[in-house]
Amino acid sequence: MSELLLRDARIQGHEGPADLLIRDGRIAALLTPGADGPDGFAGEVEDLNGRLVLPGLVDGHAHLDKTLWGGPWVPHNSGPGLMGKIRNGQERRPDLGIPNADHITALLENMIVCGTTHVRSHVDVDPLVGLGSVEAVREALGRLDGRISAELVAFPQAGMLISPGTETLLEEALKAGVEMIGGLDPAGVDRDPVRHLDAIFGLAGRYGAGVDIHLHDGGTLGAWQFELIIERTRALGLGGKVTISHGFALGDADPATRDRLIEDLADVGIALATVAPARGALPLRALTEAGVPVTLGNDGVRDLWSPFGDGDMLERAFFQARATGARDEDIELALDAATRGAARALGLEAHGPAVGDHADLVVVDARNAAEAVCVRPRRSLVVKAGRIVARDGRLA
Secondary structure (H helix, E strand, C coil), X not given: CCEEEEEEEEECCCCCEEEEEEECCXXXXXXXXXXXXXXXXCCEEEECCCCEEEECEEEEEECHHHCCCCCCCCCCCCCCHHXXXXXXXXXXXXXXXXXXXXXXXXXXXXXXXXXXXXXXXXXXXXXXXXXXXXXXXXXXXXXXXXXXXXXXXXXXXXXXXXXXXXXXXXXXXXXCCCCEEEEECCCCCCCCHHHHHHHHHHHHHHHCCEEEEEECCCHHHHHHHHHHHHHXXXXXXXXXXXXXXXXXXXXXXXXXXXXXXXXXXXHHCEEEEECCCCCCCCCHHHHHHHCCCEEECCECCCCCCCCCCCCCHHHHHHHHHHHHCCCHHHHHHHHHCCCHHHHHHHCCCCECCCCCCECCEEEECCCCHHHHHHHCCCEEEEEECCEEEEECCEEC
């Protein structure tokens, strides 16, 4: 039996200080501050000195396989638009040795010390890279020995129908244990949304996989694809297993269309993933009030798509809050999309910090959740499954 006692903690959602007892990877009890530990306690003790305990941060939309983190600086020079970035990535990957397990490991290490305890990563699957991206991410995760958990999405970054052989490779990824099947702009990229969605949902049904579809298409074209995804999710009974990533059309829609789509998303059980873009931020409050789970993510971090980012989900929550509201409740909503809300969107159960929950936690020197987002202090302690994995900006 493993035990850890966090003394003098202020726990988000709990009134007053408490000592937090962790046993075998779960929160076992909240004790009166200063009281002796339970009889026979022989575990590790950490004095938090009144620091704030938050649920572990969750990155619900990453592209770990693309990162150049820890490698040489590579100037950003992709062509314009989505297809320009896709082509640039494919053409330059071989010369730069991407995917690279060393780069992925380095990025994951930085994510851990920043408080991320779980990540959903899309990994490119196409005829040029095969399943190499899946293998590289799995190798990096293995090196980190459980300090962070992850789920992978087999992702047709170069399109599926327009890239012959990709559909077969996506199926091979699912056979190899990848948890989810991805899609990409069924109309805007693949030019045949019905065939694209039939293939993606067909694979999901055959292998019991979840679905996470990148939907950049905006306007009425994007809204129509929302409707197609909602229709298939309802017909196949896949509520709770489908995510739409980006979903820019929801921000473009007129109020009546937006409200109808939000109502349908909530009714059928589809989650949304956003990366807090500079323009077109999702209506987080309206989605939350309707019961639509929303997760934040970092998207790509220092890769051929963008030179920006560092994997810090508190920073991503800051970007979301800055786009959607400055009141404490707005800031806390943004943080929820990087913690509990993200866990709901990804189907992670018992994501703390309450008694019985998994002990995935991050400790910060802040007075409340809003201050934690605005100040983004160094993470004093990061706990994964009851184990201290990082301390004061370094892996433990």
